Amino acid sequence: MIEHGGVSVSWLGHATLRLEGEDTVVYVDPGRHGVLDGHDGGDGDVVCVTHGHHYDPAGIRTVAGSEATVVAFEGVNAHLIDRRVERFSELPYPVRTVDAEADIAVGGAILWTTAAYNDPEGPRVRENGEPYHPKGRGCGFRIALGGTVVYVPGDTDVLAGHERVSADVFCPPIGGAVTMDRHEAAELAAALDPEVVVPIHYDTFGAIEADADAFASELTERGIDVRVDG
Numbered sequence: 001m002i003e004h005g006g007v008s009v010s011w012l013g014h015a016t017l018r019l020e021g022e023d024t025v026v027y028v029d030p031g032r033h034g035v036l037d038g039h040d041g042g043d044g045d046v047v048c049v050t051h052g053h054h055y056d057p058a059g060i061r062t063v064a065g066s067e068a069t070v071v072a073f074e075g076v077n078a079h080l081i082d083r084r085v086e087r088f089s090e091l092p093y094p095v096r097t098v099d100a101e102a103d104i105a106v107g108g109a110i111l112w113t114t115a116a117y118n119d120p121e122g123p124r125v126r127e128n129g130e131p132y133h134p135k136g137r138g139c140g141f142r143i144a145l146g147g148t149v150v151y152v153p154g155d156t157d158v159l160a161g162h163e164r165v166s167a168d169v170f171c172p173p174i175g176g177a178v179t180m181d182r183h184e185a186a187e188l189a190a191a192l193d194p195e196v197v198v199p200i201h202y203d204t205f206g207a208i209e210a211d212a213d214a215f216a217s218e219l220t221e222r223g224i225d226v227r228v229d230g
Contacts, residue, residue: 002227004196005148005168011229012036014204015054017152017171018044018063021145024108028141028152031059033204044068045107047093050116050154051138052076057086060093069106070095073113075137100139112142114165116154124157124178132178142167151194155179155201163191170194173201174215175208182215190222197226 001010010018013035017028026046030036032054041063049055049072060070070088074097078087088095098104102113116138118124118131125131133155140153142165151167158180170192173179179201180188189197197219202210216226 002196002198002229005146007145007148007150007169009150009169009171009198009229011171011198011200012039013230015050015155015173015201016059017150017200019143019145019150021108021148024145025065026109026143026145027063028143029054029056030063031056035059036062039063046071046109046111048111048141048143048152049073049076050140050152051133052081053133053138053155055081055085057091060091064093068093071104071106071111071141072097073137073139074099080137098139102139108145110144112144114140114142114153114162115159116140116156117159118178119157119159122157151192152200153180153188158184158188162188165192167192167194169196169198171198171200174199174210174212175202175204176210177207179208182210182212182218186215186218186222189219189224193224195225197224198229199226 008020015029016035019026027044028048044063047070100115117135118133143150150169152171172185174182174185212228219226
């Protein structure tokens with residue numbers, strides 16, 4: 001767990017983050033790949049879902065409190081997910097859907113969204129040429145808890161406009177293969193110049209193995225504080 005600006009940031013594995021402010025707990029992409037095994041949970045006030053790959057109803061039920069609100073990207077469609085999942089209407093929580101340009105308040109958190117996808121002309125495409133994360137299927141979340149803003153860009157390449165996002169804590173994916181890699185994430189972090197960087201979405205499986213210590217060293221040399229959690 002990392003403390004910064006009155007907010008605790010915990011990377012629980014893969015893409016799952018837990019953020020705790022003074023009176024609000026936010027989870028981002030909870031579940032999948034066993035990251036919540038043994039997790040007590042049940043304290044989340046807001047649960048954010050960036051895209052279908054990270055939509056895990058069991059994970060949401062594990063972390064959500066009884067009065068929780070789920071905030072999910074509008075492109076998450078149970079029928080387009082390659083595993084059997086409940087529809088949002090079957091969850092026992094209110095669900096608010098957002099596009100890639102949202103600005104909403106939910107409980108004690110303020111949420112803004114940003115675009116998240118792989119460039120169809122870039123390297124992160126399947127054999128048939130389809131991006132692993134097509135445009136319109138996911139988003140990133142900027143989350144303000146009190147006076148501290150945490151930015152989680154989601155599963156994405158570095159996109160035009162990302163460099164203009166302001167954040168105190170930046171949590172980029174660094175695994176490459178299906179998202180930006182550690183070098184691209186470091187360049188984006190340098191452009192954003194946050195107070196703290198916490199890398200996520202790496203080492204879950206072979207394709208996204210990354211050297212988090214090398215990532216940290218690269219940014220430390222640029223004068224940016226990096227905390228490798230987990």
